[in-house]
Amino acid sequence: MTSGNTTMSNDTILKVEHLSMRFGGLMAINDFSFEAKRGEITALIGPNGAGKTTVFNCITGFYRPTMGMITLTQKSGDQYLLERLPDFEIPKKAKVARTFQNIRLFSGLTVLENLLVAQHNALMKASGYTVLGLLGLPAYKKAADEAIEKARYWLEKADLIDRADDPAGDLPYGAQRRLEICRAMCTGPELLCLDEPAAGLNPKESLALNTLLRSIRDEGTSLLLIEHDMSVVMQISDHVVVLEYGQKISDGTPDHVKNDPKVIAAYLGVEDEELDEVIHEVEAIAGGNN
Numbered sequence: 001m002t003s004g005n006t007t008m009s010n011d012t013i014l015k016v017e018h019l020s021m022r023f024g025g026l027m028a029i030n031d032f033s034f035e036a037k038r039g040e041i042t043a044l045i046g047p048n049g050a051g052k053t054t055v056f057n058c059i060t061g062f063y064r065p066t067m068g069m070i071t072l073t074q075k076s077g078d079q080y081l082l083e084r085l086p087d088f089e090i091p092k093k094a095k096v097a098r099t100f101q102n103i104r105l106f107s108g109l110t111v112l113e114n115l116l117v118a119q120h121n122a123l124m125k126a127s128g129y130t131v132l133g134l135l136g137l138p139a140y141k142k143a144a145d146e147a148i149e150k151a152r153y154w155l156e157k158a159d160l161i162d163r164a165d166d167p168a169g170d171l172p173y174g175a176q177r178r179l180e181i182c183r184a185m186c187t188g189p190e191l192l193c194l195d196e197p198a199a200g201l202n203p204k205e206s207l208a209l210n211t212l213l214r215s216i217r218d219e220g221t222s223l224l225l226i227e228h229d230m231s232v233v234m235q236i237s238d239h240v241v242v243l244e245y246g247q248k249i250s251d252g253t254p255d256h257v258k259n260d261p262k263v264i265a266a267y268l269g270v271e272d273e274e275l276d277e278v279i280h281e282v283e284a285i286a287g288g289n290n
């Protein structure tokens with residue numbers, strides 16, 4: 001297999017194997033492996049500094065890992081080794097889109113314009129990269145109509161259609177977050193990576209976000225998210241992977257992970273020598289609930 005593509009179908013969309021990332025003397029990620037299934041929401045959680053953003057940055061090409069392999073398998077069966085692709089080809093070829101912890105919209109452009117900018121590449125291709133093409137080619141007109149159609153579709157899904165002509169910067173915070181997700185969806189990703197999408201949202205905005213993320217999944221796009229808000233993680237994730245100090249400490253369904261003594265200990269900040277005691281207590285509580 002090379003950084004080009006091969007054809008092999010399977011229902012794992014993302015496979016991370018033996019990933020390590022060193023920053024000088026710090027091993028931020030140490031021999032980390034996990035898989036994300038196609039059509040599922042996978043959440044990557046862990047205490048502050050556990051290495052979640054570093055994993056994301058390796059998947060989306062911002063960092064080149066020190067070691068390890070990251071394989072993206074598209075619906076067609078085509079595979080890409082993300083650690084070998086230049087970062088600008090990851091969205092285009094591998095069809096992996098991402099959002100960031102901080103909002104990165106064009107606040108002076110309208111909501112709709114933000115979604116059209118996201119489709120700039122497809123529009124330029126349809127123009128034949130010429131001014132005449134922009135002005136007269138039927139292919140350009142068709143591509144422009146499709147771009148507007150796609151933008152309207154996602155604005156409906158995100159409950160933002162009524163704000164289509166308003167400047168993006170005028171939207172409330174939660175609506176801006178949903179608009180960023182729409183913008184990523186307009187690039188037609190197979191895997192959507194979201195870095196703390198619920199950060200700073202009020203409970204109503206959080207619910208609207210959950211609805212949007214579920215509808216994205218139900219339409220066939222797989223999601224990988226980093227999230228601190230456990231109510232979001234537990235309500236919408238199909239699969240949860242837990243990192244601590246750059247290593248995986250748990251992996252399974254939300255129910256499995258939330259009852260895993262190692263996860264509870266990691267979040268409570270329990271020292272290693274106290275772990276047996278915590279495990280004993282958690283097992284006693286779990287036993288009492290059965």
Ligand SMILES: Nc1ncnc2c1ncn2[C@@H]1O[C@H](COP(=O)(O)OP(=O)(O)OP(=O)(O)O)[C@@H](O)[C@H]1O
Binds near residue numbers: 023026028050
């Ligand atoms: N570019 C960098 N250079 C040096 N150290 C880094 C760099 N990026 C991350 N680190 C270190 O790697 C470790 C993991 O950081 P990372 O941001 O991935 O954790 P995180 O789980 O995303 O944390 P948080 O939940 O606080 O966002 C930390 O110790 C951090 O200081």
